[in-house]
Amino acid sequence: MTKANMNKIKVGVSSCLLGDKVRFDGGHKQNQYVMNTLSNYFEFLRFCPEVASGLSIPREPIRLVLKNAEIKCVGTKNEDFDVTDKLKNIADEQKFWQSQISGYILKKDSPSCGMERVKVYNGSMPERNGVGIYAQKLMDNFPNLPIEEEGRLNDLVLRENFIQRVFVYARWQLLTTTAFSLNDIQQFHAQHKYIYMSHDQIMLKKLGALLAKPCECLSSLAASYISQAMVLLKSRATKSNHANTLHHIQGYLKKHISQDDKQELCETIEQYNQGYLPLIVPITLLRHHFRKYPNEYISNSFYLCPHPSELMLLNSV
Numbered sequence: 001m002t003k004a005n006m007n008k009i010k011v012g013v014s015s016c017l018l019g020d021k022v023r024f025d026g027g028h029k030q031n032q033y034v035m036n037t038l039s040n041y042f043e044f045l046r047f048c049p050e051v052a053s054g055l056s057i058p059r060e061p062i063r064l065v066l067k068n069a070e071i072k073c074v075g076t077k078n079e080d081f082d083v084t085d086k087l088k089n090i091a092d093e094q095k096f097w098q099s100q101i102s103g104y105i106l107k108k109d110s111p112s113c114g115m116e117r118v119k120v121y122n123g124s125m126p127e128r129n130g131v132g133i134y135a136q137k138l139m140d141n142f143p144n145l146p147i148e149e150e151g152r153l154n155d156l157v158l159r160e161n162f163i164q165r166v167f168v169y170a171r172w173q174l175l176t177t178t179a180f181s182l183n184d185i186q187q188f189h190a191q192h193k194y195i196y197m198s199h200d201q202i203m204l205k206k207l208g209a210l211l212a213k214p215c216e217c218l219s220s221l222a223a224s225y226i227s228q229a230m231v232l233l234k235s236r237a238t239k240s241n242h243a244n245t246l247h248h249i250q251g252y253l254k255k256h257i258s259q260d261d262k263q264e265l266c267e268t269i270e271q272y273n274q275g276y277l278p279l280i281v282p283i284t285l286l287r288h289h290f291r292k293y294p295n296e297y298i299s300n301s302f303y304l305c306p307h308p309s310e311l312m313l314l315n316s317v
């Protein structure tokens with residue numbers, strides 16, 4: 001996927017977040033950011049595992065309980081109403097369309113869809129340490145898939161992180177759905193190197209070393225590469241890592257811009273590092289200089305435009 005070829009990306013979503021009245025009480029949990037903003041960039045594939053596994057609307061609410069050292073999903077009134085296997089099976093039955101998506105937005109707190117901190121009952125006092133049954137299977141089946149809960153998308157850093165991962169993963173899927181070579185993976189790596197650097201410089205080195213080794217099996221190398229890359233991207237990009245990355249990129253301009261311009265860039269990066277400016281400011285300044293003095297490596301890199309500007313994700317990190 002080139003910068004000029006950004007079709008809507010397929011993303012799975014808990015259907016109640018899109019306003020579908022599928023909840024146990026016949027209601028929904030429509031999320032405005034998902035509905036009104038992300039829908040401009042993502043093609044949502046909605047799915048309600050409870051309804052798909054045959055539960056009615058409305059229905060008896062369910063919850064996670066610890067039974068004989070195992071987590072079960074059962075009715076709140078009738079613990080014999082056990083839907084654990086139904087929810088696991090329905091997750092396995094969705095693998096075909098799930099293999100084509102580049103991300104998934106789940107409903108928080110749900111015993112089916114919750115990604116973390118779901119209440120688990122053991123006696124009367126619940127502990128918030130569970131994972132929804134469907135969500136767990138989804139994560140087991142697709143460990144590289146970017147997955148986030150709608151509640152965590154209110155955190156602007158987590159939001160930017162998730163959307164960035166979706167775009168990177170979509171580009172990887174596009175690359176690997178047709179025949180690809182080691183050179184293609186190396187090119188993908190070069191295009192994302194500065195994004196990786198802003199997250200974790202040690203893991204970036206490991207990824208580089210992986211690609212430098214003699215390649216015996218391209219598909220195993222590709223599998224290792226993307227699983228390590230997606231783990232790397234999950235770690236939060238820090239201001240100091242971004243500042244370091246911005247300085248690296250600034251280095252490509254050293255023969256072209258004046259001492260005053262260099263000084264201005266350094267000061268802007270430092271102000272960003274200190275928290276006085278958002279990331280979009282040094283990035284805009286760099287884009288301006290690279291428009292005047294284009295560099296092929298930087299224009300092929302996604303760091304200066306990791307996702308559509310209209311999402312304004314770099315304005316708040």
Ligand code: SF4
Nearest residue numbers: 015016048107110113
């Ligand atoms: S949280 Fe998941 S299971 Fe519950 S209503 Fe929403 S989509 Fe259905």
